[in-house]
Amino acid sequence: MAKKSFLSKIKITYNAPVTLTFALISALVLIIGMISGGKFITEFFTAPGNMKSSSPFNPSALLDYFRLFSHVLGHTDWTHFLGNMAFILLLGPVVEERYGSVILSIMMSVTALVTGVLNVCFSPVPLLGSSDIAFMMILLASFTSISKNQIPLSFILILILYIGREILESGKDENISTLAHIAGGLCGSLFAFLATPRPRATNSTKVNKSSGSTKSVKERLAEIDSQSPRFAGKKNRTDSADDDSTVIGSIEL
Secondary structure: OHHHHHHHOOOOOOOOHHHHHHHHHHHHHHHHHHHOOOHHHHHHOOEOEOOOOOOEOOOOOHHHHHHHHHHHHOOOOHHHHHHHHHHHHHHHHHHHHHHOHHHHHHHHHHHHHHHHHHHHHHOOOOEOOOHHHHHHHHHHHOOOOOEOOEOOHHHHHHHHHHHHHHHHOOOOOOHHHHHHHHHHHHHHHHHHHHHOOOOOOOHHHHHHHHOOOOOOHHHHHHHHHHOOHHHOOOOOHHHHHHOOOOEEOOEEO
16 A cells, blocks of 8 residues: 555656657657658658759748758657667756757757758758757757856867767768758757856845845955954955055055
8 A cells, every 4th residue: 555655646747848749759750651661751851952862952842841840850760769869858858947948949940940951052862860959959968057258178078079970970871960960069059158048046145135235246255354364353345445555465555
């Protein structure tokens, strides 16, 4: 009975709606594609190539505009699918919690469009797969500590290692994946700079605001210095703005 009551309290939550919905739709598309012999994915979930491609982009076909977005939902097989979803399901909930579901959906849509347009302009081979979305999330997740005038070293290392590996493999048949990865990474970098949320106010800040006192960092440091033993018996430095003397440490000149 105790075990039953414990299990009854456990609930499965749909914690990252955009990420989970994307993964489920991709899995459904792959299943239908395998049943149809691949024709369903080829016709609806593969981005067209340039004029030299076997499936060039047709400006008068509305379906081709849809495929510029939908290609991220298509995968060739389960290995391709699981390779991308391993990153997306791992990093997606973290990114979605940080940026919000709406912002993440916009990021994914723009990344898919950019990758699709680049494929139409420069690649003779049709494109499918969510590699660009996975790489975008990798870079977004590495920006968890971004602040003004600071770039995390982890971001630089991931950028160098991931793109460097793709460039080294660009001579193989995976050169189209290289284009997708780099495009997704650039979009992720741009979004990280533009859409990074502001840091939340700490408890001490909330207390100060609720009490009506808003002290600057300089004033707070001066208050701490005034309470230090090395300033015992001396004038409070919070009034240093009215004092013409220059203070270096605890020595007056």
